[in-house]
Amino acid sequence: MSSLAVNVELPELQNPLMPYLRQDRIPHIWCPGCGIGTSLNAFIRALDEMQFDLNKLAVVSGIGCTGRVAGYLNVDSFHTTHGRAIPFATGLKLGNPDLKVVVYSGDGDLFAIGGNHFIHAARRNMDLFVVCVNNFTYGMTGGQVAPTTPLGATQTTMPYGNFEPPFNLPYLADSCGAVYVARWTVYHVRQLTRAFKEGLSKKGFVFLEVLSPCPTLYSRRNRLGDGVEQLKYYKEKSVVKNGADTRDVGLSFQGDIVVGTFVNRERPTWLEAMNEHFSQRFGDRYQPYGVHRED
Amino acid sequence: MVDEPTKKAKGTIILNKEICKGCSFCIDFCPTHCLEFSKDFNRKGYHYPVLARPEDCTGCDLCGLYCPDYAIFGVKFKDLEKLAQKAPAA
Numbered sequence: 258m259s260s261l262a263v264n265v266e267l268p269e270l271q272n273p274l275m276p277y278l279r280q281d282r283i284p285h286i287w288c289p290g291c292g293i294g295t296s297l298n299a300f301i302r303a304l305d306e307m308q309f310d311l312n313k314l315a316v317v318s319g320i321g322c323t324g325r326v327a328g329y330l331n332v333d334s335f336h337t338t339h340g341r342a343i344p345f346a347t348g349l350k351l352g353n354p355d356l357k358v359v360v361y362s363g364d365g366d367l368f369a370i371g372g373n374h375f376i377h378a379a380r381r382n383m384d385l386f387v388v389c390v391n392n393f394t395y396g397m398t399g400g401q402v403a404p405t406t407p408l409g410a411t412q413t414t415m416p417y418g419n420f421e422p423p424f425n426l427p428y429l430a431d432s433c434g435a436v437y438v439a440r441w442t443v444y445h446v447r448q449l450t451r452a453f454k455e456g457l458s459k460k461g462f463v464f465l466e467v468l469s470p471c472p473t474l475y476s477r478r479n480r481l482g483d484g485v486e487q488l489k490y491y492k493e494k495s496v497v498k499n500g501a502d503t504r505d506v507g508l509s510f511q512g513d514i515v516v517g518t519f520v521n522r523e524r525p526t527w528l529e530a531m532n533e534h535f536s537q538r539f540g541d542r543y544q545p546y547g548v549h550r551e552d
Numbered sequence: 553m554v555d556e557p558t559k560k561a562k563g564t565i566i567l568n569k570e571i572c573k574g575c576s577f578c579i580d581f582c583p584t585h586c587l588e589f590s591k592d593f594n595r596k597g598y599h600y601p602v603l604a605r606p607e608d609c610t611g612c613d614l615c616g617l618y619c620p621d622y623a624i625f626g627v628k629f630k631d632l633e634k635l636a637q638k639a640p641a642a
Contacts, residue, residue, distance in 0.1 A: 270566050270635055272622050284621060289573035289598070294620025302617065446617045485580050 277301045277311075279331045286325065290476075290484020292443035292469030293323050293390050297330070299446055300361070300388070303453035309357075316359045317346040319366035322396040326361045340370030343378045346385050354528060354547030357386065357457060364391040364405040368424055372404070379433035379462045381527040386456045386463045389426060392471035400474030407510040411478050425507040426466050431520050436461035438503065438520040442468040444491040445516060452518065461526050468514065481511070563611015563628040565603050572623040574598035578615035584608040587615065 275283075278301075287293050304311070316334040318327035319342040327334035337345045346358045360367075367375055367389050378385060393410065395401045400413040402421065409418045427438045437459045441449045449467065456463040470476060470487030481487060491514060498506075499517040506515040525533065532545040565587070572594060579587045579601050588604035601624060603609060609626065616625030627635055 270627075270632075272566075272568065272616070272625050273635070274616075274622050274625075278622065284571040284573070284596075287620060289575040290577075291575075291620060294622070295577065295618055298617060298619060298622065446614075450617075483575075485576050488577065488581070 273305070274298065274301045277304065277331055278329055282329055285329055287322060288471075288473045290470060290472035290487075291322070292392070292467070292484065292488075293326070295443040295446065296388075296390055296449065296467045296469060297326055297361075299443075299449040300453050301330075303450050303457060306450070307454055307457060309457060313355060313357055314359065315346075315349055315356050316361055317342045317349065318360070319362040319371060320397070321363040321366045322392075323361065323363035323390040324366060340366055340372075340374065342366065343371055343374040343383075343385065343387065347378060347383050350384055351528070351547075354384075358384070359457075360385055360387045362387075362389065363396070364389055364393070364426070365395045365403045368426065368429075369395075369404045376429070376433045379430055379435045379464070382434055382436060382462050382524050382530075384460055384462070384526045384528065386459075386465070387430075388453075388456075388465050388467065390467045390469050391426065392469045392475060393423075394471055394475040396471050396474055400471075400478055405508075407508055407512075409510040410475070412475075413478065423508065425503070427464070427506050427519050428503040430462075430464035431503040434462065434524065435464045435520065436522050436524050437463040437465075437518070439464075439518040440466040440468070440506065440514075440516050442488075442491040442495060442514065442516060443470070444488045444495070448497075448516075455518070455521075459521075461524060468508075479510075560607045561609055561629075563609050563626055564606065565601075565609060565611075565615060565624055565626050567600065567602075567624045569594045569600040569623070570596070571621050572598055572600040573621050574600060575620060576601075577618040577620065578624050581618050582615055583612060584610060 311332050314332050316327050318324040320339040327336045342360045342362045346360045350358045393406050402412045402415045405423045406419045430438045439452045470484045472484045495514040495516045497517045498515050503519050535543040586605040586608035587601040589599040590602045594600050611626045611628035613626040
């Protein structure tokens, strides 16, 4: 026992996260300094710490850099068309209500092309866990202005600075009716892991925004340095305010970042509301859907 | 292979240097600053982290939590045997 480090052949030891990944696809295509890998790392650790039953998990991604998460995770996953991750996940959830469906996608996919699906899934309180990795730009297509690009940031299609006001994503999710809204950055790895655990165990529409550096496009166009420089900026400028009013958590270019769990409330999910409504309407003639499996 | 641990070292890192992309997250955010860039390159041309001050490593695994490429993780010496038993099944 005392001379363990000498006896054990260290190179044969494998990263404990590797069983959760499709190892034939590793190394992944994300750039050096990109935060998507770190956010996925936190997600896998949350699954590992919860001992989550992987047969009851489905991961759905859209298109984009973050959309490749579904391809790297060694669970049941689907890589959908652009922006349609939430409709696909809704169908998956309603087809098999005992699945936990996680939508893991980027800001361009969820809020530009799929923005309409997002607000309606939140309005219905569909039982989904939506993770949005927000890197303020369209990474895969070359750094165009996204609906989350802060005012004043330079992008390929806005060479003199962006003048379009961006979305405040937690406020959007909150006002549409999400039951859990949180924002963390990839600097806050432990809090992010905890937020993933809370999101995986929460019922209803859960929204988690993860701020992530994009060193190749967003940071380079704005001369903000590499991924580490952005993480240091997150470390300096982020303020933890749990329960903050989501109207006040908007982001500005290199300004303060309010992080934390903003909303945590209870509302009947779409399936519960449907079962209750039809049970009241039709009494014993109605067979509740998905209830017998939910224990 | 890891250096011969001194009495102070509580843990070590395990690195798969071929999948490292040299982003330096682990080097910059190591709580004890025991990592440094290597002098030589891996097969893809990146500098990978090396345990420059092995006596300072506590095996806290924060490098493993930050690593976007799943290349590095820390382990405490007391957990090494448990991990080695788990490895073949994984």
